[in-house]
Amino acid sequence: MYSSGTFFFFLFSSALLFALINRVLRYQLTYLFAFSVLTAAAWGYLFQDDFIVPVAVFFSFYIIVTLKDRGWLKTWQAVSLTLLPLLLVKLHLNNHWGMIGLSFMTFRAIDVLLYRTKKDGQNFLHYFCYLFMPFIILAGPMYRWRTWINDINKPVFRITREQFLLAMEQIFTGIIQKFLLAMLIDNLIIQSWAHRPFTLSVGIVMSLAYSAYLYFDFAGYSNMAIGAGRLFGLTIPANFNMPFLAKNPQDFWRRFHISLSEWLRDVVFMPIYMNLMKLNFFRQNKTLAQNIGIFCTLFCMGAWNGLERHYVISGALFGAISVAHNMLQWSAKRSPVLNVWLHYPTIAFLGRILTLASAAASLYIFSGMSPL
Template sequence: MYTSAPFFAVLFASSLLFTAANRLLGNRLTYASLFSAFALFAVWGYVFKSQITIPILMFGYLYTIATLKDKTWLKTWQSVILSLLPLILVKLHLNNHWGMLGLSFMTFRAVDVLLYRNKKDSRNFFQYFSYLFLPFIILAGPMYRWRSWVQDISKPNFRLTTAVFLQSMEQIFYGIVQKFLFAMLIDNFIISHWSHRPVTLTVWVVMSLAYSFYLYFDFAGYSNMAIGAGRLFGLNLPANFNLPLLAKNPQDFWRRFHISLSEWLRDVVFMPIYMNLMKIDFFRNHKVTAQNIGIFCTLFCMGAWNGLELNYVVSGALFGGISVIHNMILWLAKRSPRMTSWLQKPLIVLTGRVLTLASAAVSLYIFSGMSPV
C-alpha cells in the first residue's frame, strides 16, 4: 500500500472528507462509524479487490471462534489454537489456499482479542471487524493491541486539527525518506551487487551490515508511514523502532527493534511459559532455567513464525540462543561482585555493544534468506 501514490491520495482525501462531513453534522460521527466504513471500503475495496473471498471467510472463521469463546463453548487455549491454525497451515505450506495479504498480523490481532478484551467489548461486531482489517497496519504491523484500539475509538467524536495533520504528514514524509531513499540506495548500490558474489568472509560482513541497515530503514519507514497514517484518524499506533544501533545488549536490542511485536510475544509467549514452568518444583528452585526456556521460545518465535524454512528457523534459534547467553551472563554477574565490576569497564561495555550489533546483523542476514545457511 505504502508504495502506491493512489493509496496516499485516498488516505488524505478520506481523512479530510470525514472531517468535513463530521463538522457539517455537528461532530456527531463516531470513531466506530469512521473505521467500520474505512476498513470496509479501503481494505476490502482496495487491498483485497482481487481476492475478496478468503478475507471474508477468514473474518467469518475468526469471528465465529471469538463468539464461541464468549459463550464459553471454547476454552481460551482452544480458541487461540484454532485461530492460529490457518496461519500455521499456510506457513507449513500445508494449505496455501488460506494465504492472503496480512494474514500473520491479522491472526495476531485476533489472538490479542481472545486474550485481552473485556466482556463489554466482546459482542461489538464493527469494533472487531475494523480492528482486524485496519488498513494502516494490515500488512506488517506495528502490532496494535486491542486495549489501545478500544481506548482510541472510545473518544466521543472525531476531530482532525491542523497540528495533528502536520505531525502526521511529517511522520509519513520521514517514513518515505527512510524507505524510498535510504533503503532503496542500500539495496541498489550494495545488496544487488554483493548478493551474487562467491561466499567469503568479506561478503558475509558486507551483506550482514548492508541487509541489517536495509531492513531497518525499510521496515522503520513502513512503520512510520503507518503510524503517521493512523494519526490522521486519531489512532495512537505504537512506535516500532527506537535507534537499535544504540543497543547495549541483546535484551536492549529487542526493546528497540520491532518493539511492538517483541512486546506482544513477551506477553503471549514468554509470560505463559514462564508462569506455567514456575508451577513445577524444579523450576521454582531454578528460576533462571525457566527464564531461559521462555526467552529462547520467545525469540525463536520472532524468526520462526515466518515459516519453517531453514533461514527462519536458524535465525530464530540464533535470536534465542544469543539472548539466553546474555541472560546467563547477567545471572553469573549477580553472584560475582568481581564479574560485575569487570562487566562495567568501558572497554567491556563497548565490546558488548559491538558483539550485540554484530550478532544481530549476522542473524538478520540469515533471516533474509540470502545467506548460504
C-alpha cells in the same frame, strides 16, 4: 501495492477528506462510522482480485471468538483454532488460505481472544475494523485490542492542528526512510552484492547492508502507518527506537520491532514462565525458566514467518544470543569481579559492537540470502 506510495497517498487523503466532511457536518461523524467506511474501502482495494479467502478467514475468526465468549470453547482451544490457518500456510499444507496480512491479522484475532472483556461488548464492526484496519494490515505495528477500544470509544472524530503536524512529520520521516534510504541501500549495495560467491567480506557487507535496509524499510512503513493512524486520532504504538544504540541483546529487542516483541512477551514468554514456575524444580532454578521462556519467545520472532531453514535458524540465533546474555548477567550478579569488568567503558563499548554484529548476522540469515 499495499505498501506503495500510492496506497499511503490515498490513505492520507482519506483521513483529510473525513476531517473536512466532519467539519462541514459540525463534528457529527463518529470514529466507528469513519473506520467502517475506511476499512470497507481498503478491503475493496486490497482484495479486489479475491474476496473469498479474506471473507472465509474473517468469519472463521469471528465464529471462534463468539464461541469462546459464550463458553463453548476454552481459550486455548480458540487460540489453537485461530492459529490453524496461519500454521497451514507456513507449513505449505494449504496455500489457498494465504492472503495479505494473514500473520498480523491472526495475532490481532488472538489478542481479542486473550484480552477482550465483557465490558467491551461484541460489536461486529469493532471486530471487523480492528482485524482489517488498513494502516497495519500488512506488517504491524502490533496495535493492541485494549488501545483500539480506548481509541474507538472517543466521542467525536476530530483532528487538531497539533495532531495533524505531528502526523505529517512522522509520515514524511517514513517516506524518507522507506522510499529513499531503504531503496538506495537496496539498489546500490544489496542487488550488486547478493549474487556474489559467499566470502567473509560478502557476508560482512551483506549483513550490514540488509540490516540497515530492513530497518529503514520497516521503520519507514511503521512511521507512515503510525502517522496515518494519528490523522485519525489513533495511538498506534512506536515500532522502532534507534536499535543501533542497543547496549545488549535484551536492549536490542526493546528497540527493534517493539510492538511485536512486547506482544510475544505477553503471549509467549509470560505464560511459559508462569507455568514453569508452578513446578518445584523451576522455582528453585528461576534462571532456567527465564532462559526457556526467552528462547521460545525469540525463536517465535523468527520462525513465525515460516518454517523454512533460514527463518528457523535465525529464530534460534535470536534466542541463543539472548539466553547467552541472560546467563552472563546471572554470572555477573554472583561474581563481583566479573560485574566490575563488564562495566569498564571499553568492555561496554565492545558489548554494543558485539550486540549489533550478532543482530546483523542473524538478520542476514533471516533474509534468506545467506548460504545457511
